[in-house]
Amino acid sequence: xxxxxxxxxxxxxxxxxxxxxxxxxxxxxxxxxxxxxxxxxxxxxxxxxxxxxxxxxxxxxxxxxxxxxxxxxxxxxxxxxxxxxxxxxxxxxxxxxxxxxxxxxxxxxxxxxxxxxxxxxxxxxxxxxxxxxxxxxxxxxxxxxxxxxxxxxxxxxxxxxxxxxxxxxxxxxxxxxxxxxxxxxxxxxxxxxxxxxxxxxxxxxxxxxxxxxxxxxxxxxxxxxxxxxxxxxxxxxxxxxxxxxxxxxxxxxxxxxxxxxxxxxxxxxxxxxxxxxxxxxxxxxxxxxxxxxxxxxxxxxxxxxxxxxxxxxxxxxxxxxxxxxxxxxxxxxxxxxxxxxxxxxxxxxxxxxxxxxxxxxxxxxxxxxxxxxxxxxxxxxxxxxxxxxxxxxxxxxxxxxxxxxxxxxxxxxxxxxxxxxxxxxxxxxxxxxxxxxxxxxxxxxxxxxxxxxxxxxxxxxxxxxxxxxxxxxxxxxxxxxx
Ligand SMILES: [Zn+2]
Numbered sequence: 001x002x003x004x005x006x007x008x009x010x011x012x013x014x015x016x017x018x019x020x021x022x023x024x025x026x027x028x029x030x031x032x033x034x035x036x037x038x039x040x041x042x043x044x045x046x047x048x049x050x051x052x053x054x055x056x057x058x059x060x061x062x063x064x065x066x067x068x069x070x071x072x073x074x075x076x077x078x079x080x081x082x083x084x085x086x087x088x089x090x091x092x093x094x095x096x097x098x099x100x101x102x103x104x105x106x107x108x109x110x111x112x113x114x115x116x117x118x119x120x121x122x123x124x125x126x127x128x129x130x131x132x133x134x135x136x137x138x139x140x141x142x143x144x145x146x147x148x149x150x151x152x153x154x155x156x157x158x159x160x161x162x163x164x165x166x167x168x169x170x171x172x173x174x175x176x177x178x179x180x181x182x183x184x185x186x187x188x189x190x191x192x193x194x195x196x197x198x199x200x201x202x203x204x205x206x207x208x209x210x211x212x213x214x215x216x217x218x219x220x221x222x223x224x225x226x227x228x229x230x231x232x233x234x235x236x237x238x239x240x241x242x243x244x245x246x247x248x249x250x251x252x253x254x255x256x257x258x259x260x261x262x263x264x265x266x267x268x269x270x271x272x273x274x275x276x277x278x279x280x281x282x283x284x285x286x287x288x289x290x291x292x293x294x295x296x297x298x299x300x301x302x303x304x305x306x307x308x309x310x311x312x313x314x315x316x317x318x319x320x321x322x323x324x325x326x327x328x329x330x331x332x333x334x335x336x337x338x339x340x341x342x343x344x345x346x347x348x349x350x351x352x353x354x355x356x357x358x359x360x361x362x363x364x365x366x367x368x369x370x371x372x373x374x375x376x377x378x379x380x381x382x383x384x385x386x387x388x389x390x391x392x393x394x395x396x397x398x399x400x401x402x403x404x405x406x407x408x409x410x411x412x413x414x415x416x417x418x419x420x421x422x423x424x425x426x427x428x429x430x431x432x433x434x435x436x437x438x439x440x441x442x443x444x445x446x447x448x449x450x451x452x453x454x455x456x457x458x459x460x461x462x463x464x465x466x467x468x469x470x471x472x473x474x475x476x477x478x479x480x481x482x
Contacts, residue, residue: 093326096347102130103345122197129304133187136274148172169204177284188275204286206271214317216296227271235270242281242472280469287403306346310336426460
């Protein structure tokens with residue numbers, strides 16, 4: 001390791017990995033640009049000005065005072081009209097402060113499953129925290145959504161579409177990674193990608209940009225997993241089993257410094273998009289979690305590690321409760337800055353999934369309101385079909401969670417054959433190919449050199465090579481060996 005990084009005596013080597021660049025092999029990263037981006041009006045930084053995070057306590061308390069509790073009669077009326085069937089309102093805000101300028105985000109509140117049909121609308125919010133350059137973050141921002149959507153058959157109804165989404169996210173992430181790597185550029189990016197359709201929230205992530213959910217009961221939960229070698233034993237074992245080496249930087253006369261990294265490459269993340277020049281065990285296969293909110297709604301806070309290195313999930317949620325999303329995002333960034341200073345790019349999206357026509361999420365309910373609401377909702381569900389209390393106030397129903405890095409466990413076993421053309425469609429890149437050119441569910445050791453035959457769907461030759469490389473079976477491209 002010292003060999004690979006002999007000349008990389010980085011100024012913040014002694015600091016935690018949370019503070020500096022993720023990949024320490026590039027000497028040019030030694031000169032961090034420390035200016036705060038602000039007045040440029042850069043699309044990717046939106047309202048990232050320092051001044052926008054300044055807010056007097058008076059303003060904050062004024063905003064809090066504005067919320068009036070909804071009268072009980074109104075609540076009951078709404079329940080009787082069964083408005084849960086209707087889609088919630090989605091409101092959002094964004095704030096950021098740049099140090100290196102490698103954070104990007106995507107806000108698309110107006111996507112449609114069936115183009116031209118507003119009743120099929122859904123929203124997408126994402127954060128891309130780049131490292132070793134910005135090209136992977138920009139490429140993912142521009143291509144990932146299309147790659148995910150193209151992996152879902154267009155004929156599906158809403159429920160089927162939501163069920164197909166986790167698999168499509170895996171395909172879209174891997175396809176985007178393959179396409180970026182074919183460009184021969186070396187930067188990489190984390191991705192936290194959130195799809196909101198009605199009350200259903202689906203989050204796919206690689207890297208360490210988190211998404212948390214704050215529900216009306218005041219319960220804060222994490223919808224992502226940190227793919228950091230330092231903190232993720234499972235990922236360390238996977239990387240080692242796939243032929244990577246995990247260790248710390250070894251400099252200054254043999255002392256080990258900084259977080260755990262994997263070699264070749266020196267990245268402290270175990271999953272990302274891009275990173276063409278690190279080991280292929282750094283995979284783009286996302287952790288995916290899908291939940292259904294109760295009709296009380298909830299708030300998502302999606303942010304790069306500049307926030308999470310400074311604030312716990314609970315502190316971030318508490319710092320902005322009861323405030324509208326736009327203001328909330330600015331407060332979270334301000335709070336992170338206050339506690340830690342500007343050590344890294346810091347980007348925050350706040351997304352409120354709001355019942356009915358509430359202007360903003362109400363603050364954490366008082367006990368009395370909680371009790372009353374539970375009674376109302378409890379009764380309704382008992383009347384419906386027995387006692388399904390999962391959807392009671394503040395309770396989130398978990399629909400799906402999977403984080404395996406093995407494609408066989410993520411892509412299902414569907415095997416779509418176009419009977420007209422006699423072609424199979426690759427489950428990752430969606431390219432049609434004759435069966436002989438790919439890897440199929442029926443193919444045994446002849447197609448798969450592993451001892452365990454592939455049990456997933458059809459993959460084209462390119463995607464099959466990618467799969468084998470990610471599992472450490474053989475490289476899909478020349479690898480730089482340290
Ligand atoms: Zn393919």
